[in-house]
Amino acid sequence: MSRPRVGVLALQGDVREHAQALERCGARTVAVRSPADLRGLAGIVLPGGESTTVSMLLVREGLAQPLAGELRAGLPALATCAGLIVLARQVLDGRPDQHVCGVLDVVVRRNAFGRQVASFERPVDIAVLGPVAFPGVFIRAPWLESVGPQVEVLAHVADADGHPRAVMVRQGAVIGTSFHPELTADDRVHALLLGRCTAPSGTSTGAGAAGAAAPQVPAAAVPLGVG
Amino acid sequence: MTERTAAAGDDMTLPTDSPPPARGTERVKRGMAEMLKGGVIMDVVTAEQARIAEDAGAVAVMALERVPADIRANGGVARMSDPEMVESIMAAVSIPVMAKARIGHIAEAEVLQAIGVDYIDESEVLTPADEAHHIDKWAFTVPFVNGATGLGEALRRISEGAAMIRSKGEAGTGNVVEAVRHMRAIRSEIARVSALPPEELFAVAKALQAPHGLLVEVAARGRLPVVLFTAGGIATPADAALMMRLGADGVFVGSGIFKSGDPARRASAIVQATVHHDSPDLIAKVSRGLGEAMVGINIDTLGQSERFAGRGW
Numbered sequence: 001m002s003r004p005r006v007g008v009l010a011l012q013g014d015v016r017e018h019a020q021a022l023e024r025c026g027a028r029t030v031a032v033r034s035p036a037d038l039r040g041l042a043g044i045v046l047p048g049g050e051s052t053t054v055s056m057l058l059v060r061e062g063l064a065q066p067l068a069g070e071l072r073a074g075l076p077a078l079a080t081c082a083g084l085i086v087l088a089r090q091v092l093d094g095r096p097d098q099h100v101c102g103v104l105d106v107v108v109r110r111n112a113f114g115r116q117v118a119s120f121e122r123p124v125d126i127a128v129l130g131p132v133a134f135p136g137v138f139i140r141a142p143w144l145e146s147v148g149p150q151v152e153v154l155a156h157v158a159d160a161d162g163h164p165r166a167v168m169v170r171q172g173a174v175i176g177t178s179f180h181p182e183l184t185a186d187d188r189v190h191a192l193l194l195g196r197c198t199a200p201s202g203t204s205t206g207a208g209a210a211g212a213a214a215p216q217v218p219a220a221a222v223p224l225g226v227g
Numbered sequence: 228m229t230e231r232t233a234a235a236g237d238d239m240t241l242p243t244d245s246p247p248p249a250r251g252t253e254r255v256k257r258g259m260a261e262m263l264k265g266g267v268i269m270d271v272v273t274a275e276q277a278r279i280a281e282d283a284g285a286v287a288v289m290a291l292e293r294v295p296a297d298i299r300a301n302g303g304v305a306r307m308s309d310p311e312m313v314e315s316i317m318a319a320v321s322i323p324v325m326a327k328a329r330i331g332h333i334a335e336a337e338v339l340q341a342i343g344v345d346y347i348d349e350s351e352v353l354t355p356a357d358e359a360h361h362i363d364k365w366a367f368t369v370p371f372v373n374g375a376t377g378l379g380e381a382l383r384r385i386s387e388g389a390a391m392i393r394s395k396g397e398a399g400t401g402n403v404v405e406a407v408r409h410m411r412a413i414r415s416e417i418a419r420v421s422a423l424p425p426e427e428l429f430a431v432a433k434a435l436q437a438p439h440g441l442l443v444e445v446a447a448r449g450r451l452p453v454v455l456f457t458a459g460g461i462a463t464p465a466d467a468a469l470m471m472r473l474g475a476d477g478v479f480v481g482s483g484i485f486k487s488g489d490p491a492r493r494a495s496a497i498v499q500a501t502v503h504h505d506s507p508d509l510i511a512k513v514s515r516g517l518g519e520a521m522v523g524i525n526i527d528t529l530g531q532s533e534r535f536a537g538r539g540w
Contacts, residue, residue: 012286120249
């Protein structure tokens with residue numbers, strides 16, 4: 001069985017942890033640092049990191065537009081924390097120049113759960129991953145303030161006041177989480193991504209079952225209300 | 228299934244039996260440092276400098292009253308910065324803000340935690356408050372970074388709860404030689420223990436004055452269980468690239484930026500050199516016309532009492 005070739009955006013952040021999780025799920029990983037690295041990928045991960053730095057580097061490297069183009073064309077992606085922020089249509093509490101890709105029709109609030117002293121772990125119920133709660137690791141985490149009609153909210157957690165906040169979304173083949181699945185030994189979120197990634201030969205991975213069981217938004221239906 | 232608004236207050240339900248969030252866990256503290264990897268953390272003394280650092284792509288700033296070069300020049304006792312000054316920097320930028328407490332100064336660390344800094348550097352650059360004991364960092368919610376000159380020191384700090392390690396270097400000199408020495412020491416000691424049979428790790432733990440359990444973990448993984456940054460004397464893009472080539476996960480730049488001729492350009496150049504540390508062409512490009520680097524001090528000319536790296540036990 002051929003293994004899908006999945007890129008990990010490697011400008012800054014916890015690139016290694018994502019690569020390890022993907023490889024545990026049966027993918028081959030490649031570091032993406034320039035537009036040429038986007039060629040021939042079956043999927044891509046945008047890791048956690050510092051979103052101001054990552055968005056700045058994306059622009060500086062000339063990667064923002066080619067990456068957005070690939071994602072709009074249906075390249076499956078998993079974007080965690082800072083990755084989610086750089087894909088958002090609008091960023092609250094960020095820098096004015098921060099929404100660099102605008103691929104996900106969501107409004108995201110940076111550091112919404114608070115500073116590092118408020119960072120936390122808690123189990124998160126994610127229906128598409130099955131009945132067992134997912135170990136959520138939230139580090140200066142954002143939440144989704146609002147989402148567009150094409151966006152499915154896959155999970156919520158309570159904020160400090162007990163209000164439910166959206167922390168995982170899917171739009172077409174792009175999954176975004178405000179938590180860090182790569183910092184856990186639970187690979188179900190990465191498997192969900194790989195379920196959408198097909199190897200160049202067209203062979204899907206063994207991890208595909210998790211994705212296939214999930215309610216899908218057709219990849220073609222990614223019309224983004226992005227102005 | 229689809230939510231038009233993700234804001235609170237509508238019909239979303241949460242399980243009522245879900246456990247409360249766990250703050251200050253080992254994973255949350257160490258994970259925060261993982262997010263800084265491949266990045267540059269810059270010393271800043273004003274909100275304006277903090278904004279320049281953020282604009283240049285810093286992953287975090289270290290808020291302090293005097294950069295190490297000025298601590299050297301001014302002498303006297305160096306302490307935690309004024310909380311008001313730290314808070315003004317926290318208000319000025321959206322990236323994480325770190326601040327320094329004296330070695331062993333539990334109360335300074337508690338103050339910094341209370342005002343909400345994102346990371347505390349228990350730093351040898353400040354005048355130590357305790358000559359025998361470091362802070363019990365497990366007792367805090369906020370994570371700590373500590374300096375180390377070798378593997379034994381790194382593991383002692385991790386056993387006290389440090390969630391991130393940096394090489395010490397000789398801060399405020401603009402001379403990278405000590406940072407290189409410490410990074411090479413840590414990396415070569417890790418390589419050595421990784422090659423040893425398990426029965427020899429007991430004696431190595433004794434010689435390194437390091438907890439045996441942590442040493443076994445390092446030997447098995449071939450790296451520290453926490454992120455390893457470098458610090459001390461980094462003044463140019465090539466210095467940053469050198470330290471990344473030697474295996475650092477990221478770079479602290481202290482006096483090197485705001486003691487130079489064109490801080491904004493130098494800061495941006497060091498960020499790019501850190502990302503592209505294996506690309507000499509790019510480092511050449513960003514190094515051109517940067518203006519004057521900080522003057523620097525030859526470490527051989529420092530007296531023993533002027534050396535920071537020997538602080539910490």
